[in-house]
Amino acid sequence: MDKRRGRIDPSVRADGHPAVEELVAYHRDELAGEARERLQDHLVLCKECARLLLDLENLVGLEPPSEAHRLSDDDVEEAKAALKARIRGETASPARLLRFHSSPPPKKG
Amino acid sequence: MNVAAVERAPDRAGGVAEVGRDLEFETLFERYARPVSYFFAHRGFSPEECRDLTQETFVGVYRGMDAFRRDASVETWLFTIAANVWRNEVRSRTAGKREGREVPLEGLAEGSGTLLPAELREADDPLAGLLEEERACLLREALGELPAQMRRCLLLRLDQQLKYREIAQVLRVSIETVKSQLFQARERLRHRLA
Numbered sequence: 001m002d003k004r005r006g007r008i009d010p011s012v013r014a015d016g017h018p019a020v021e022e023l024v025a026y027h028r029d030e031l032a033g034e035a036r037e038r039l040q041d042h043l044v045l046c047k048e049c050a051r052l053l054l055d056l057e058n059l060v061g062l063e064p065p066s067e068a069h070r071l072s073d074d075d076v077e078e079a080k081a082a083l084k085a086r087i088r089g090e091t092a093s094p095a096r097l098l099r100f101h102s103s104p105p106p107k108k109g
Numbered sequence: 110m111n112v113a114a115v116e117r118a119p120d121r122a123g124g125v126a127e128v129g130r131d132l133e134f135e136t137l138f139e140r141y142a143r144p145v146s147y148f149f150a151h152r153g154f155s156p157e158e159c160r161d162l163t164q165e166t167f168v169g170v171y172r173g174m175d176a177f178r179r180d181a182s183v184e185t186w187l188f189t190i191a192a193n194v195w196r197n198e199v200r201s202r203t204a205g206k207r208e209g210r211e212v213p214l215e216g217l218a219e220g221s222g223t224l225l226p227a228e229l230r231e232a233d234d235p236l237a238g239l240l241e242e243e244r245a246c247l248l249r250e251a252l253g254e255l256p257a258q259m260r261r262c263l264l265l266r267l268d269q270q271l272k273y274r275e276i277a278q279v280l281r282v283s284i285e286t287v288k289s290q291l292f293q294a295r296e297r298l299r300h301r302l303a
Binding site: 043079 | 144147
């Protein structure tokens, strides 16, 4: 049985929202009793957390809200190259590393 | 840390075997870069910001591969990292506009009249005069008298305007349960406010 089950005081954050991990636990049916009831009451009143939970339920099926946000295969490839470059070159400038489309991966050495 | 290490990482992270024993980090990115990016897009970020936040998420994925739990799904794990990246980003911004906000129960009946769906806003419906303060008070009282789950279903429908399927997902119940609860709630409110 999960340790979270029946826990009364989950990791509610200072801003009043439950921690992401708490939402995930709810999604995984690991919350019960008062903790579950309280989280549901929060979801009813908090559009932000309800939407977060719905995205958790449907993450793989998410579609972009606009065509400008849609990633092409080339976009994904470029982003992947930039990611690998960042992991490879932790010391490089963050600003440069985050510009997927304008900066080629830094050369090794 | 080097590219070779990145390419070996899946071998060290047994939990990633959930989507394939020999899944590589690159494969993980190729498979989930879009939904993660769209997750940020739905929260009002520009395409450029989405790409930055997606990268941040996958850096977290890379760093956390060793600790990935075998009993968790890859999607749930990715979501946890992405959602925390999002919250950290929001926190770092000053009074940024966000899609969602907390809606206090007290404000339920004081809105623009869009709180009730069409089925509850029929011309001859006693709830049609919701905007009148007296009725708003009555509605709040009536809502408070509903069983908890019924009230939750109703508020998610009226206030957040979620679809039945979405309400079911939020409350972890079946769609049939949602329909039944909403029907009963409507009948009780009709009777209470008539």
